[in-house]
Amino acid sequence: MDRPIRVLVSKPGLDGHDRGAKVIARALRDAGMEVIYTGLRQTPEQIVNAAIQEDVDVIATSILSGAHGTLLPKIAELLKEQGAEDILFIGGGVIPDEDIPELIESGVKAIFTPGTPTSETVEFIVNNVRK
Amino acid sequence: MDLLQGLKKGNKRAAAKLITMIENRTEGYQDVLKEIHKSSGKAYVIGITGPPGAGKSTLTDKLVKEIRKQDKKVAIIAIDPTSPFSGGSILGDRIRMNDLSLDPGVFIRSMGTRGHLGGLSVATKSAIKILDVYGAEYIFVETVGVGQSEIEIVKSADTTVMVMVPGLGDDIQAIKAGIMEIGDVFVINKADRDGANRTRAEIEMMLDFSNSEFKPAVKMAVAVDGKGINDIIDEIERHKEYLIKTDKYHHNRVTSAREEIVEIIKENITDKIFNDHLISSQLAELTQKVVKREIDPYTAGFNILKSIKL
Numbered sequence: 307m308d309r310p311i312r313v314l315v316s317k318p319g320l321d322g323h324d325r326g327a328k329v330i331a332r333a334l335r336d337a338g339m340e341v342i343y344t345g346l347r348q349t350p351e352q353i354v355n356a357a358i359q360e361d362v363d364v365i366a367t368s369i370l371s372g373a374h375g376t377l378l379p380k381i382a383e384l385l386k387e388q389g390a391e392d393i394l395f396i397g398g399g400v401i402p403d404e405d406i407p408e409l410i411e412s413g414v415k416a417i418f419t420p421g422t423p424t425s426e427t428v429e430f431i432v433n434n435v436r437k
Numbered sequence: 438m439d440l441l442q443g444l445k446k447g448n449k450r451a452a453a454k455l456i457t458m459i460e461n462r463t464e465g466y467q468d469v470l471k472e473i474h475k476s477s478g479k480a481y482v483i484g485i486t487g488p489p490g491a492g493k494s495t496l497t498d499k500l501v502k503e504i505r506k507q508d509k510k511v512a513i514i515a516i517d518p519t520s521p522f523s524g525g526s527i528l529g530d531r532i533r534m535n536d537l538s539l540d541p542g543v544f545i546r547s548m549g550t551r552g553h554l555g556g557l558s559v560a561t562k563s564a565i566k567i568l569d570v571y572g573a574e575y576i577f578v579e580t581v582g583v584g585q586s587e588i589e590i591v592k593s594a595d596t597t598v599m600v601m602v603p604g605l606g607d608d609i610q611a612i613k614a615g616i617m618e619i620g621d622v623f624v625i626n627k628a629d630r631d632g633a634n635r636t637r638a639e640i641e642m643m644l645d646f647s648n649s650e651f652k653p654a655v656k657m658a659v660a661v662d663g664k665g666i667n668d669i670i671d672e673i674e675r676h677k678e679y680l681i682k683t684d685k686y687h688h689n690r691v692t693s694a695r696e697e698i699v700e701i702i703k704e705n706i707t708d709k710i711f712n713d714h715l716i717s718s719q720l721a722e723l724t725q726k727v728v729k730r731e732i733d734p735y736t737a738g739f740n741i742l743k744s745i746k747l
């Protein structure tokens with residue numbers, strides 16, 4: 307019996323919309339993954355602490371607030387500090403195209419902007435998760 | 438085996454990786470369990486159980502915050518039922534425990550109910566052992582109080598807190614006496630809602646019929662507002678004192694150690710039998726005969742047993 311891929315789905319930032327995070331959580335569940343859902347308003351510290359304790363394979367964040375420029379690199383930095391860069395860290399949400407290269411540079415493995423079919427995210431995870 | 442050294446030093450990453458290893462039954466997991474046994478057995482295990490939505494996670498969050506004031510290290514295992522729709526699941530207990538992920542003295546692990554090779558209760562008991570050696574002085578285990586393996590988990594806790602809500606009415610009648618007997622502390626959560634007193638009276642009445650020596654109290658709580666938390670902690674403490682005073686604490690550990698050994702024997706006998714080629718072909722052959730009514734299942738079963746060499 308293969309163990310399901312474990313994913314932490316989190317919504318960093320201060321705005322109160324978790325629709326995007328819920329959509330992705332459901333899609334990953336339907337693809338057979340074990341989703342640990344932490345809900346709204348997570349700080350990078352909370353996200354990384356949870357990811358370590360849950361020993362997840364993937365961190366999927368959904369962000370709307372425009373604060374992606376600071377929050378996502380901060381998560382990547384904390385993961386490095388913990389020696390946990392092997393966790394596949396991805397982001398989704400309203401992120402302008404011109405900001406993406408810098409985020410990838412900081413350690414985010416992929417960014418999925420609105421309109422990306424969830425199947426694409428699922429496929430990316432399956433193909434890139436640590437074996 | 439530096440994960441083991443990390444674990445003994447209280448490293449969270451090591452504890453987390455070892456729990457995964459045990460859940461997946463990765464090669465070498467038995468050696469881990471063998472190795473840590475000596476250093477386990479120190480933590481006090483508290484089961485939090487009750488119907489979905491009763492407020493178990495919210496209550497656990499508040500109880501743990503209170504216990505953390507004594508600066509004791511705490512771990513939480515939150516078991517969420519797996520979605521019946523696909524193999525996947527959404528484990529949402531952490532939503533109610535978000536502040537705790539910033540407390541370095543708290544370790545939270547979520548577990549789904551499916552996909553555990555040796556069964557959920559075996560995986561949970563092993564996770565408890567790991568968190569015990571990690572250094573947690575209290576380990577909370579949250580489960581929905583249904584299903585055989587969940588009842589087994591709850592039975593292995595030192596103290597079990599049964600969380601109810603007002604207006605369960607007929608549901609309470611439907612909760613089997615067996616489950617009522619598992620509770621050591623009863624909590625009517627959401628006491629801000631109508632009917633809390635009536636529900637309390639109903640539960641107290643059911644408890645009156647119990648002939649167990651320890652008489653559980655029924656406490657009111659509003660977990661979201663942190664009301665009633667100290668009362669519940671006092672009751673957990675009273676139950677703990679009772680266990681220790683009457684030597685039941687030791688007795689319970691004898692029972693569960695015995696169960697653990699029996700589990701291991703059962704599991705490995707089954708593995709041995711059904712991984713054996715000769716036995717599988719004999720089984721297939723005899724199955725045909727049973728279907729054709731040439732022999733009966735008892736004769737078939739005992740014939741196979743005779744050819745088993747352990």
Ligand SMILES: Nc1nc2c(ncn2[C@@H]2O[C@H](COP(=O)(O)OP(=O)(O)O)[C@@H](O)[C@H]2O)c(=O)[nH]1
Nearest residue numbers: 489490491492493494495533626627659660661
């Ligand atoms: N009114 C009221 N709601 C509560 C109380 N405790 C928890 N809740 C709410 O009940 C819902 C389920 O709580 P949760 O802790 O997730 O329940 P669990 O499924 O038993 O773990 C959440 O929306 C909580 O905010 C309470 O004392 N009163």
Ligand SMILES: [Mg+2]
Nearest residue numbers: 493494530579
């Ligand atoms: Mg819960």
